Structures are given as C-alpha cells and as structure tokens.
Amino acid sequence: MSVEIHDLYFSYGKIKALDGVDLSLPQGAIGLLGPNGAGKSTLLRILLGFLKPDRGEGRVLDYDIRTQQRMIRRYVGYMPEDDCLITNIDAVTFTSYLGELSGMPRQEAMKRAHEVLFYVGLEESRYRNLETYSSGMRQRLKLAQALVHDPKLIFLDEPTSGLDPQGRHEILELIMDISSKRNIQVLISSHILSDIEAVCSFVLILNKGKVADQGDLKALRQLDYSLYELKVKSEPGGFIDKLNAMECRVEVTEDGILKVYMPPGKSPQQIFHLAAEGGYQIRHFVKSQTSLEDLFAKVVGVD
Amino acid sequence: MTIKEKGYSHWDGEFLDKKFPWWPITRYGIKLTIRKKFFKLLFFMALTPSVLFLAGIYVAERMEDFQFMIREGEVPDFLKINPAYFKAYFTNEYILFMIVMILVFCGAGLISDDLKYNSLQLYFSRPISKKDYFLGKASVIVFFLFFITLLPGLVFILMKLLFAANFEFLSAYPLLPLSVISYSLLVTVFFAFYGLFLSSVNKNRRYVAILIFGLYVFSDILYGIFHGIFRNEFFALLSIKENLKQAGAFLFGQKLPHDIPWALSFLVIAGFCVLGALVLKKKIRSVEVVK
Numbered sequence: 001m002s003v004e005i006h007d008l009y010f011s012y013g014k015i016k017a018l019d020g021v022d023l024s025l026p027q028g029a030i031g032l033l034g035p036n037g038a039g040k041s042t043l044l045r046i047l048l049g050f051l052k053p054d055r056g057e058g059r060v061l062d063y064d065i066r067t068q069q070r071m072i073r074r075y076v077g078y079m080p081e082d083d084c085l086i087t088n089i090d091a092v093t094f095t096s097y098l099g100e101l102s103g104m105p106r107q108e109a110m111k112r113a114h115e116v117l118f119y120v121g122l123e124e125s126r127y128r129n130l131e132t133y134s135s136g137m138r139q140r141l142k143l144a145q146a147l148v149h150d151p152k153l154i155f156l157d158e159p160t161s162g163l164d165p166q167g168r169h170e171i172l173e174l175i176m177d178i179s180s181k182r183n184i185q186v187l188i189s190s191h192i193l194s195d196i197e198a199v200c201s202f203v204l205i206l207n208k209g210k211v212a213d214q215g216d217l218k219a220l221r222q223l224d225y226s227l228y229e230l231k232v233k234s235e236p237g238g239f240i241d242k243l244n245a246m247e248c249r250v251e252v253t254e255d256g257i258l259k260v261y262m263p264p265g266k267s268p269q270q271i272f273h274l275a276a277e278g279g280y281q282i283r284h285f286v287k288s289q290t291s292l293e294d295l296f297a298k299v300v301g302v303d
Numbered sequence: 304m305t306i307k308e309k310g311y312s313h314w315d316g317e318f319l320d321k322k323f324p325w326w327p328i329t330r331y332g333i334k335l336t337i338r339k340k341f342f343k344l345l346f347f348m349a350l351t352p353s354v355l356f357l358a359g360i361y362v363a364e365r366m367e368d369f370q371f372m373i374r375e376g377e378v379p380d381f382l383k384i385n386p387a388y389f390k391a392y393f394t395n396e397y398i399l400f401m402i403v404m405i406l407v408f409c410g411a412g413l414i415s416d417d418l419k420y421n422s423l424q425l426y427f428s429r430p431i432s433k434k435d436y437f438l439g440k441a442s443v444i445v446f447f448l449f450f451i452t453l454l455p456g457l458v459f460i461l462m463k464l465l466f467a468a469n470f471e472f473l474s475a476y477p478l479l480p481l482s483v484i485s486y487s488l489l490v491t492v493f494f495a496f497y498g499l500f501l502s503s504v505n506k507n508r509r510y511v512a513i514l515i516f517g518l519y520v521f522s523d524i525l526y527g528i529f530h531g532i533f534r535n536e537f538f539a540l541l542s543i544k545e546n547l548k549q550a551g552a553f554l555f556g557q558k559l560p561h562d563i564p565w566a567l568s569f570l571v572i573a574g575f576c577v578l579g580a581l582v583l584k585k586k587i588r589s590v591e592v593v594k
Contacts, residue, residue, distance in 0.1 A: 048428055070430040074318060078428035084421035087412075088335055100327040101429040103318035112314055119311045145425065150314035182311050 002027065002153055002185050003047065005065075008056035010042055017042040018053070019209035025187065029179035031196030031217070032189040033296055034206035040189045041081070043206065044155050048078055061152055074103055077146035081157035081189075083138060091117055091126040091133075091141055095148050102149035109148065116144040120174060136167040143174065153185045154178070160195050168195070175199050197292045205299050212299040220295055226262045227294060228271065231284035239280045246270065259288070324431050328439025333446055336409040345408060346447070349401035353455035356392045360384055360459055364466035384463055384472070386479055386555040389456065393486055394551035398451065399544055402494060403519045405447050410498030411515060412508035413440045414587070419506040423588065433587055441495040448491040456483035478556070486554045490547060493572050497543075500579030503586040519543050536561045539568075546571050 003025040010018040018039045034040045045051045047060050049069025058065040063072045086094055092113050099109030117126045120140040125133070133141065139159065146154050159175060160168040176199050179186040190196055196203060197217070204214040213220065232239055236258060240250045248271075249261040260271065268287070275282050336342060362369050363382040381391070392398065417423050426436055460480055463472050473479070501514045526542035529535070539545040539561040549568035552559045559565055 050424070050427060070432075073428055074430045076428075078424075080421070080424050080428070082421045082424070084425055086422050086425065087416050087420055088338075089331075093331075097327060097331055098425060098429060101324070101426065101431055103321060103324070103430060104314075104316065105319055106327075108314070108316045115312065147311070149318075178311060182313070 003058070003060050003187070005043075005047075005058035006056055008043075008046065008058060009054045010039075010046060010051060011054060016209050018046070021056070021206075021209070021211055023204060023211055023214060025204065026202055027185055028202055029175070029186045029188065029200045031200035031203045032187060032206065033193065033196060033203060033292075034212070036191075037208075038206040039209040040206055041157060044078075044157060044187075044189060048073060048076065048155065074149070075152045077149065077151035077154040079142045079146040079154065079156045079159055081161065083135070084142070085130045085133075085138065087131065089130060090128055091122055091130060091144070094130055094141070095144050098145045099148040104149055112148055112150075113144075116147045117141075119147070120144045121170065135162045136164065139163055139167070139171060143171065147178070147184075151184065153187065156186060156188045156190075158190055159188060160190065160192060172198055193292045193296055203292065203295075205296065207299065213295070217292070220292075226268070227288045228260045228262065228268055229284070229286050229288045230258050230260060230271070230282055231256060232258070232275065233281040233283055236280070239275065239278055242274045242278060243271070246274065257284070261294070325435040325439030325442065328426075328431075328436065329442040329446065332409070332413060332440065332443030336443065336447070339408055342408050345401070345404055346450070349398075349405055349451050350455075352392065352395065352398055353451070353458075356388070356455070356459060357462060359388070360463050361466060364463070386476055386482060387557055389459065389479065389483060390551055390555035390557045392459070393452065393456065393483075393490075393555070394548045396544070399547060402448060402451060402490065403516060405451070406444065406494055406498045407512045407515050409447050410444050410494075410502055411512040412502070413443060414499055414502040414583075415506055415508045415511045418503070418586070419508075433584070436587060437499070437583060440499055444495040444498050445491045448494055449487065452490050453484065453487035456487060459483075482554045482556070486551050489550055489554070489572065493547070493576060496576040496579035496583075500582050503583055536563050537567075539563060540571050 003023070005021055005023045008018050008021040009016070021039070021043065032040050032043070042051065046053050047058070047065060049065060049072055052066065060072045061075050063069075063075075065072065086097070089097070092110070095113035095117060096106075096109040099112055100106055102109075104112065114126070117123060120143050122137060122140050122144065125137065130138075130141070139162070143156075143159065146156070156175065160171050163171060172195060175186060175188065178184045179199065186199070188196060188199060201217055202215070203217050203220060205212045236252070236256075240252070240258065243250050243258075243260055246266065247263050248266070251259040251261075253259065262268070262271075268285075271285075272282065274280075359382060363378070363384050366378060366382075381388075417426070423436075427433075431439075457480070460472075460483065464470060498515060501518070502508075502511050505511050505514070523542045523544050526538050526545055529538040529541065539549065540563070545561060546568040548560050549563070549565055550572060553565035553568075
C-alpha cells in the first residue's frame with residue numbers, strides 16, 4: 001500500500017476538515033473526489049507534511065507522515081491546484097531549480113529538466129520567461145516540476161482546471177501514460193468526474209471530512225442499486241411519488257426521462273406493477289450504466 | 304532516439320544528502336539580483352569607500368612618499384590606522400545608506416515575490432524546511448552585505464600587515480579582527496532580518512522596497528524630531544542608524560556617540576530581529592491556514 005491512514009483528524013479552529021479518516025490506497029491511478037470543503041486538499045496537505053494532523057497516524061510510501069516528511073517529499077511529486085511559479089526565469093531554470101531542491105545534483109537536474117519539459121510538450125517554449133506562459137502551459141509546467149525528480153507517487157490537485165478541452169485531453173493523456181506505463185502512482189484530486197473516470201482505477205470519495213466510499217471504480221460502478229431509464233406517457237408526478245414510496249430515488253432529466261435508482265432486493269418488474277396500478281403507460285424502458293456521477297451523487301447525497 | 308521519441312524515462316541517478324539544502328535558493332537569489340538593472344552600478348558605488356579607505360591605509364604606511372601632503376611631518380588623525388579608522392569606515396552614514404539601498408534591490412522581492420506568485424508551496428513540497436528556506440533567502444542578503452562589511456574589513460587588516468611587512472599592528476590591536484567580524488555579523492544579521500521581515504509583510508515588492516527605505520529614514524527622522532524637542536539622548540534608540548553606530552562604537556572600543564548604555568542599542572537590534580523572526584515564522588507557510 002502506498003498510502004495508509006488511520007483515524008486521522010484535522011480541524012481549522014472549530015471546523016472539522018478531516019474527521020476520523022481511515023484509508024489504504026493500492027497501486028495505480030487513484031481518484032480523490034468530494035464536494036467543496038470535503039477535506040480533499042487538507043488530506044493532500046497532510047500527506048505532504050504541510051499540515052500536522054490533530055490526531056491519527058499514517059504512512060506514505062512507508063514513511064511516517066509525522067516524522068519523515070522530508071523523505072516523503074523527496075519521493076512524492078506535487079502539482080498544486082493554484083497558479084504558482086517563480087518569477088523572472090525560464091522553464092528550464094525553474095524545473096531544474098526545483099529538481100535541485102529535491103536533492104538532485106545540479107547538472108543532472110538540468111538534464112532531467114529538459115527531458116520532462118520535452119515530455120510534457122513544452123520543448124519549444126522552454127527558454128521563455130514563465131510570466132509569458134498561457135494557463136495551459138503553466139499546467140504542463142506544474143506537471144513537469146512534479147515529475148523532475150522522478151517521484152514514485154504524484155499528487156495532482158485539480159490538474160485540468162482552467163484548461164480548454166484540447167489541453168485537458170492532452171494533460172489526461174500524459175497522466176494516463178505516467179500511471180499506466182511508467183509505474184508512477186498517481187493520486188488525483190478533481191471536481192471533474194469525467195477526468196477521474198477516464199484516468200483512475202480506484203476512487204476515494206470524501207464528504208464532510210469522512211470517507212464516504214472507496215473502492216475499485218469498476219466494482220463501485222456495480223452499485224448496490226440498479227439504474228433504469230424510463231419514460232411515461234402522462235404527467236409522471238404521481239408515478240414518481242409511488243417510486244419514492246418504494247425507496248427508489250428518481251431524477252427527471254430535461255427531456256422528461258426518469259432515472260430510477262432501485263435499491264437492492266427490488267426487481268424492475270415492480271416498476272411495471274406500479275405503472276399498471278396507477279394507469280401509467282411506459283413508453284421507454286432501458287437498464288442504464290451507472291456513472292461515477294451517479295455514485296458521487298449517491299454517496300455525497302446531492303442530485 | 305530523441306528525447307521526444309523516448310517519452311518519459313526514469314531517472315537513474317541518486318539523491319544527494321546535501322549539507323546545505325538551502326544553497327540553490329541562495330545561488331538563484333544572487334543570480335537574479337545581479338541581473339537587475341542598476342544593481343551593478345549601485346554595488347560598485349557601495350564598494351567605493353572601501354577602495355578609498357584601502358588607499359588611506361597605503362598612504363598611511365608610505366607616509367614618507369606623501370610628505371608633500373601633510374604639514375611638518377604630522378600624520379593627520381584620519382590617517383592613523385587604528386580601531387577608530389575601522390569604526391569610521393563601518394559606521395559612516397554613506398556605508399549604512401548603501402547597505403539599505405542594496406537591501407532595497409536584493410531583499411525586497413525575496414519573500415514578497417514568493418507570496419505573490421504562490422510559490423511557497425513549490426518550495427515546501429520539496430525536502431526543505433522553513434529553516435532552510437529562511438537560510439537560503441537570508442544568505443542572499445548576507446552574501447552582498449559581506450562584500451561591503453566583512454570582506455573590506457579583513458582586507459584592510461591584511462593589507463595593513465602586508466604594507467607594514469610585520470605583525471606590529473595585530474599585536475597593538477589584537478581584538479580588531481574580532482571587532483570587524485562581530486560588527487559585520489551584527490549588521491548583516493540585523494539587515495537580513497530587517498529585509499526578510501519587511502519582504503514578508505506585503506506581496507508587492509515595490510511597497511516592500513519603499514518600506515525598507517522608508518522605515519530606515521523615518522526612524523532617523525523620528526529621532527531627529529524627538530531629540531530636537533526634548534534634548535534627550537535616549538531617543539537615539541528610535542533610530543536604526545544611531546543604534547548601529549552606537550553598537551559599532553562599542554565593538555571597536557571607541558567613544559559612544561550617544562550618552563546612553565550601549566547594551567540598550569544591542570537590545571533594540573536584538574528585539575527587532577526577534578520581532579522579524581516571529582513575523583517570518585507566521586508568514587512563511589507552505590499553505591495558507593486560517594484557524
């Protein structure tokens with residue numbers, strides 16, 4: 001296990017940011033999800049040793065998060081969410097400077113800086129002053145600095161924020177390449193569920209400082225409820241009430257399709273029975289694939 | 304195979320357990336300062352007094368060659384090479400003013416730029432501590448200030464010994480090297496705290512530059528006003544410049560410029576450093592935490 005946390009607590013004054021978090025993350029690309037204020041960034045900051053937990057213990061790459069922060073930072077790369085740079089230098093100097101601060105010898109840091117800048121696609125502009133970089137280039141640069149010291153694990157905090165679709169796609173491809181072919185473990189914190197879905201094999205969902213759910217994405221998708229999409233001919237208000245009474249959660253899409261989340265133990269035939277009893281005519285009925293969005297909505301409790 | 308074709312490759316080197324992990328920060332800070340417009344000119348101007356004082360040492364030693372410049376073989380006081388000569392160099396107003404000007408150039412942006420561009424988290428996601436970060440930044444100031452304080456002081460002593468070709472000077476003033484070292488350390492450490500403290504209070508380096516210069520001048524004006532009104536020497540404690548002069552006079556064993564205990568000036572200087580350290584401890588954080 002690359003990251004193991006036990007009974008972790010952290011609060012900002014009276015506000016609990018992490019409330020007894022227990023987790024152990026396997027190898028591969030891991031998605032860290034949660035609504036704003038769920039504790040995602042706080043968790044990353046504690047794992048990096050930026051913040052000291054109020055209680056609890058944990059290990060990252062087998063180093064203690066309380067006492068061995070230096071070693072953790074040596075072998076972990078971090079791509080922050082915020083726009084951050086060092087002024088008046090070009091990308092090569094910036095990247096090699098941060099490589100040196102990681103403990104790399106100067107010449108090797110410089111050589112390595114060129115390599116990672118080529119890798120993230122900044123080869124043409126690597127001698128340009130950073131202040132002239134677009135937001136897409138800055139995201140790539142942040143990824144390059146996180147990779148320069150060849151970490152075993154990378155924390156990516158909102159890696160695609162502020163990017164256009166093309167830029168987003170390219171960054172996701174790089175992340176997929178790093179995690180699948182280069183044997184570097186990736187922990188991505190993101191609000192963009194489709195990004196997590198595209199890249200990650202394991203998902204951790206935080207809500208109100210607690211682990212709301214975690215597990216293999218494929219397994220989680222086979223949720224303990226089934227999703228059906230259906231359309232009824234008449235006004236569905238009463239039908240929705242009946243479905244709710246049957247403990248089904250119902251969402252109505254813009255085009256009038258009802259998304260019915262059925263709890264375990266219920267059969268789709270019961271929907272037809274309800275429709276027959278109420279005189280509702282079902283015009284469309286299909287078993288649908290549950291998405292990460294559905295999972296997220298379910299565990300976090302938002303529509 | 305080009306790097307591009309190769310794609311991502313693992314680094315097969317080994318991390319160094321650096322004795323001074325802050326050194327890259329210092330090196331980068333020095334490089335950036337030297338690249339600044341007008342800095343070289345300013346630095347050259349700051350070094351001018353040291354050249355003049357060095358010339359003074361040479362003239363004093365070769366007095367027979369310069370008899371035409373003096374009356375009846377009498378060596379003027381300002382050419383007597385003794386601790387007073389060193390004190391005159393170290394505590395003269397021009398040197399202190401140039402130190403502040405160098406601080407404006409090299410110190411203003413040291414932390415304020417990192418705060419402005421959110422780069423503290425980049426530093427602290429590396430295996431360096433707050434102490435390393437502080438030492439790295441402070442060493443940039445120390446590096447430039449040593450060129451104006453410690454280095455000339457030691458060169459003066461060395462050149463005096465070389466010109467005289469004997470060690471009489473050292474046996475006459477055995478504590479002088481210690482005075483030079485301790486005063487240089489006092490000035491550089493004080494100004495390192497002064498510069499970094501002010502650099503951490505604002506994200507705009509221009510405001511910080513104004514603060515560095517303004518506080519130095521303002522403290523002196525304040526002393527002038529209060530001293531003018533109340534005729535009390537204790538108001539010298541309000542002035543950065545006067546406190547340094549007082550400390551310098553004590554360290555070089557000279558008459559104190561103000562009739563107040565020398566220890567008070569040291570206390571003021573130390574108090575300022577402690578205040579700076581406390582503010583820096585609060586300001587230098589890897590993440591903004593509002594508790």
